[in-house]
Amino acid sequence: MNMTTPTPELTRQQMRQSTCPYCGVGCGVDISCNVTGGAVSLDKITGTPEHPANHGRLCVKGTNLLETNDLKGRLLHPTVAGEKVAWDTATNLIADKISQTIAQFGADAVAFYVSGQLLTEDYYIANKLMKGFIGSANIDTNSRLCMSSAVAAYKRAFGEDVVPCNYTDIETTDLLVLTGSNTAWAHPVLFQRIARAKQRNPTMKVVVIDPRKTETCTIADLHLPLKGGSDVALFNGLLRYAHSNKQINSARVATYAQGLDAAIAAAKPWDLSAVAQYCDLDIEDVRTFFTWFSQAPSAVTFYSMGVNQSSQGVDKANAIINCHLAFEQIGRVGTGPFSITGQPNAMGGREVGGLANMLVAHMDIENEAHRTRVKEFWQAPSLCETQGLKAVDMFDAMALGKIKFVWIMGTNPVVSMPHRERVEAALRKCDTVVVSDIVATNDTLAFADIALPATGWSEKDGMVTNSERRMSRQRGILPPPGEAKHDWQIMCDVANKLGYLDAFSYSHPGQIFDEFARLTACENKNERLLNLAPLVGMSQTQYDNFSPLQWPLKEGDDGTLHSVRPFSSLIFPTPNGKARCIAVTPAQPTQRTCKQYPxxxxxxxxxxxxxxxxxxxxxxxxxxxxxxxxxxxxxxxxxxxxxxxxxxxxxxxxxxxxxxxxxxxxxxxxxxxxxxxxxxxxxxxxxxxxxxxxxxxxxxxxxxxxxxxxxxxxxxxxxTFNTYGMVCMREEDAPLFNQDCVSYWAKTQLENGVKWAIACEELLAESISAIVANIPKHWVLYQRKDTHSAQFFCTDKDQLCAYFSVGDSCMSETPHWQVPDAWVDSLLNQSLSAEDQSNLLYGKVDESFTQGPLVCSCFEVREKTIQAAVQTGCHSLDALGTKLKCGTNCGSCKPRLTEIIDDTLSELALPLATSLD
Incomplete structure (x- = not known):
């Protein structure tokens, strides 16, 4: 009898392209996959060189995407009241709860709270189901927390929510104003583009307007540390300054914008002195900013959360837009008021109407013609007729018992919403809380009656739109884990069980996108710039192979699609074709300081x-x-x-x-x-x-x-506490640490385990007893105590499994028992030599772990190592990169490297080198 050995399946390499799931920059990513038979695993990630958003660059978060993509902590099965159930059980229950709620309390007792993490297709289905079929506009999104003021300001000024800029504008402008944005940390890839542009063009000026001197200031020619909330006064002052110096061509502006006279009249009180006093700025710095802006051939104002997240956020944004309209800094290369979104698909959510005060495809709920158009297109039985509740109002209504059912998708409002205690009370009050997420536990899931496992990045399949209106594909590479489903599939399942089978019978996200594209084009006679008519009718193959595109779109004579710069003709989507300057007046923040809260x-x-x-x-x-x-x-x-x-x-x-x-x-x-x-x-x-x-x-x-x-x-x-310390344990043993036994704890993920910084109200001896109370009896305990501190560690099968170090002096005094957690982490799960044991007990740390805080995450380069390199002649980023490699991968650490260079050279009394070369 002949025996044959089965031929092992060959592993082959495959490259797939997708989009990063973090901030609104929308970076393209190339993913190297290993394919063995039908199984796919992700091997390596790099930036997509040809993607217009990032040209191959990624920040430290994007660089480490695959490090976060395992199934640890994933929600893999539907649950009801914490118990695993079948999908049919969960979706039937949700449909029943929605139907019962509507029958008893009306459609407005139902609410969806969704997320800029959803893909456009998910967002579209949520909006269609809620506004067209459930019949309420009570669908809002965590994007309300980051860019809704920018949306409202654009609509007030331009008639439509259109960001009038491209990323290339921040590289080609003569003056870049960064306000309300620590760009170096929040959007590192864009920050690096700005830094390179400034290096190529030394005459380019950068102004940073921020109460803090942040990492972004490392490239600033001028930093204005204005008093928080005083932005309107600053930009009103800029308008007044230019008007007083006859630098505004009012007749020219009147051909494309109205309301300038009223805006200038509102700005009249804000002369240089008034602005400097109100904003708490040096008057000469204010004068410099006003001079630069009013004389700049081109200017971009790049603004984000620091402008938007305000009780006067819309007026702040309109004060900025007023200046761009008045100075003719719009519709041209290198110009414009540029709002930067914080999430990967916040823009896509705006396109499909994911906010409670929108309809869909940039149409308005209050517009009867728009409602009729959408109702007929969707064949909707009960289209909403009024705006829904915005996020804060939604949770307030929930706390009052007016909303009985809420479905939260892909977001964590208990953490992100203001007044957390009120949000928690609202979720406790709500009869039914459904949460769709990828994780098994978070602050919001603790309140879920029904938890649904959704797909995450690398599994989800659909479109996202970045901050410059560029649509890109997130592609499904891995199969959904466990019983996870795509968000659009989950909602369609529920819609079908509500009786809406024909309207929600999709089998592929490309079908959903095509329907959305058709709706943007429906009866759109240049009424709205969001018109995706050229994308209607894409085949599934065309959809799957879709390359990044910006809207507005124009089809060339050769059939290729091109992006059109918004407002290049200075015609705006308003009834008379003109933009609107808005008269705005400064107001103090709502949350005012006082003697008790200063x-x-x-x-x-x-x-x-x-x-x-x-x-x-x-x-x-x-x-x-x-x-x-x-x-x-x-x-x-x-x-x-x-x-x-x-x-x-x-x-x-x-x-x-x-x-x-x-x-x-x-x-x-x-x-x-x-x-x-x-x-x-x-x-x-x-x-x-x-x-x-x-x-x-x-x-x-x-x-x-x-x-x-x-x-x-x-x-x-x-x-102050009586005892301070740290606990490090192997990942699998982490549940053995009883967090309730300490007064304060802060958790950190380590490579081989988990670390808690701890503090106790109890005295040292009592604290030690409480901390070690749960140690298993089979662990071997080693300990050393003195009057003011104690170190002890445990081994399991001769390997280090836990380390504890506590003392009665504060961490700020760097007591001898305080050791780097990275050092302990390197020993976890390792067999300890006698020297290792002695070092752990006496805090004798390996020298490689005593080099200060980590600066470069990519290459694990620490602060003291960098300082030493600067002291020995590495006076530039290039020199540091050559010697230590820091800053040569994602570049996210470059602002901090620049600060270290400057600080070190300052101590050496040498000339500074503040440039991100």
């Missing part, structure tokens, strides 16, 4: 994390540069309160009824006195006292409904 709290993004860390939090590389949230304080404020670097501070506000937030302290002269800054990403999942959103009131812009998330009034004080 500090202004600002918040924003950190370089290496994304939103609420459900993805980026999975990889140790993205924790290394900033292990947990800190509160940034001016040294003078800290000194007055007796607060030291790395000690703890507590923050409270008038709206928070629970215990205060507690964060480690970071001192920084670059922040205004009286201001504080905390990054947004860390939450109750990552820290016992990290519920930042609880400090913000539900203050919103009256027009856009966007929350005021850049300006809260808080109290600040030192927080």
């Amino acid at each position: 500090y202004v709290l600002n918040s924003g993004r950190a370089r290496d994390q994304w939103h609420t860390m459900t993805r980026t939090g999975k990889t140790a590389k993205l924790h290394a540069a900033m292990p947990h949230a800190t509160v940034t304080i001016h040294p003078d404020d800290a000194k007055a309160l007796g607060i030291k670097q790395h000690s703890y501070a507590q923050l409270s506000s008038a709206v928070s009824k629970e215990e205060p937030c507690i964060f480690p302290v970071k001192l920084d002269k670059g922040i205004r006195k009286g201001d504080l800054f905390v990054p947004i990403h860390w939450s109750a999942t990552w820290g016992s006292h990290s519920k930042l959103a609880k400090l913000y009131a539900s203050a919103t812009d009256a027009i856009s409904g966007q929350p005021e998330l850049k300006h809260a009034a808080v109290s600040l004080g030192p927080k």
